[in-house]
Amino acid sequence: MPFASVKDMRREARRRLPRAVFDFFAGGADDEVTLRDNARAFQRWALLPRILRPCPSRHLGVSLWKNDAPLAMPIVAAPTAFHRLAHPEGELGTARALAQADALFIVSMASTVALEDIAAAAHGAAKSGHARLWFQLYVQPDRAFTARLIRRAEAAGFEALVITVDSPVFGRRDRDWRNGFFDLPAGLSCETLREPQGDGQLGPPRPIAFSAAFSWSIVDEVRKMTSLPIVLKGILHPADALLALEHEVSAIYISNHGGRQLDGAPATLDVLPAIARVVAGRLPILVDGGVRRGTDVLKALALGANAVGVGRSLLWGLATEGPDGVARVLAMLRDELDRALAMCGCSSLDEVSPALVGPRREPLK
């Protein structure tokens, strides 16, 4: 069956995956209000195309930081755990597909392949020999362990650290409770969390600890551990965006964890304009949650994001066709974005501004 859209890939992934695995990927916290609202929020905005503006080709590249090599497109892979549940190649397949497309892969600390092996696969597949990789971290109460993870990410060529700060405790997902899905099945584990023991053999994976005792000081602590740019993922409040600025992070990542943490939290698209207003261009802004179409990406860019993260959509690709499916989803979103830019009269992302969107039910002025 030909796949016309991410929705089609999701349908096929649902058919192929065991029920509990599909539910783990698809599900959200509690009543899944936030999960649904993330996607719906995109429908509350309309694109306001401008006509007869020449844009015979569109440039999708974006630079997040001065002197940083531009990303080929503003669509990045949000960190998601457990890719080998979707496909035997797991994160290796995802890494190769993203690197071939020159797209940024934010690798979850809860990957089912070790970060070094993911990096090797990605760098090996990148046309330039250097893939774009960031490492996502849940800061651990054991700071020495946290520091060792950071050292390994640096050594493997990861270019930034994404600290996820929306998980003082782990969200409760009703689907996982119903399915009794609380752990990886036998044969799979969080390979990055294994460390060599005295005998040189890798030990068992260390469990990820979530801590409600953390404060903003963890950002300062991590900064002392690394010179990599620090991105804070899980910001939803403008006041926290300002605190992130004070703590000199390198980028703000607006996210409600795809509706998997606090149910009732706002849709990310709904908080983006207010956060973009207070940040006022001082830091790059990433946002994720509910992105299923290139037009969603364009709306987020118009409302103030510099790049947009995609979580489940890529997992559906991986589950359906392995690395080819990841490549297919990425190409779909990229082509949809390119087409939408052409129809809106934009030849580059610099021409995307809030003037390109309006609330859907209000008349145009």
Ligand SMILES: Cc1cc2nc3c(=O)[nH]c(=O)nc-3n(C[C@H](O)[C@H](O)[C@H](O)COP(=O)(O)O)c2cc1C
């Ligand atoms: C199956 C799954 C696993 C996830 N694992 C992580 C993770 O390990 N670390 C993290 O910061 N966010 C994680 N997230 C959240 C994503 O990074 C992202 O915020 C979310 O998926 C975006 O929403 P979307 O799936 O609608 O695109 C996960 C999300 C899903 C669906």
Ligand SMILES: CCCCCCC(=O)C(=O)O
């Ligand atoms: C206990 C391991 C949890 C891994 C983190 C996965 C995650 O963030 C998610 O949303 O699921």
